Amino acid sequence: MRITCDEPLPDPMPTSPESQTARRETILALLRKHRISRQSELVSLLADRGHDATQSSVSRDLREMGVTKIGARYRLPDDDIADAAFTSIAGFVRGWQPAGPYLLVLHTTPGAAQGVAVALDDAGWTELVGTVSGDDTIFLATATETDQRRLTIRLAGAFPR
Numbered sequence: 001m002r003i004t005c006d007e008p009l010p011d012p013m014p015t016s017p018e019s020q021t022a023r024r025e026t027i028l029a030l031l032r033k034h035r036i037s038r039q040s041e042l043v044s045l046l047a048d049r050g051h052d053a054t055q056s057s058v059s060r061d062l063r064e065m066g067v068t069k070i071g072a073r074y075r076l077p078d079d080d081i082a083d084a085a086f087t088s089i090a091g092f093v094r095g096w097q098p099a100g101p102y103l104l105v106l107h108t109t110p111g112a113a114q115g116v117a118v119a120l121d122d123a124g125w126t127e128l129v130g131t132v133s134g135d136d137t138i139f140l141a142t143a144t145e146t147d148q149r150r151l152t153i154r155l156a157g158a159f160p161r
Helices: 017-032 040-050 055-065 079-086 111-120 145-158
Strands: 069-070 074-075 093-098 103-109 130-133 139-141
Touching: 017 040, 017 055, 055 139, 074 111, 093 145, 103 111, 103 145, 111 130, 111 139
Parallel strands: none
Antiparallel strands: 069 074, 093 103, 103 139, 130 139
């Protein structure tokens, strides 16, 4: 097949926010589970899980997620903080889902929402404007759609499913 200048080149990477968020959540899970030292390794592991990614897109994802390479391993910026702060409450979190562009709804076991909301408020995450909790549900407010996507990634790191 011959591509001329008049034909648009196909975009090899999905650019929808949902695809990017899903890929980044997978990257997060992979970094937590494996000792990854090369981006090419990460590209291969993503492909095994159904995410087509180029090394440049993975590099961009890592940079935007705040991932650093310390020694021979990629590490998340809040690895130690999230582990310590959320270990005791992780079992209470059942899941979360977006509700519009600026709100996430987080579900907990009955009676646990207030404690989880306090921990989230105390975490100091810049993406999170505030929380409102009930008995088993927490509304997490963000200022922008981008903040909502970033918060989703942070939640996946703090509360692996």
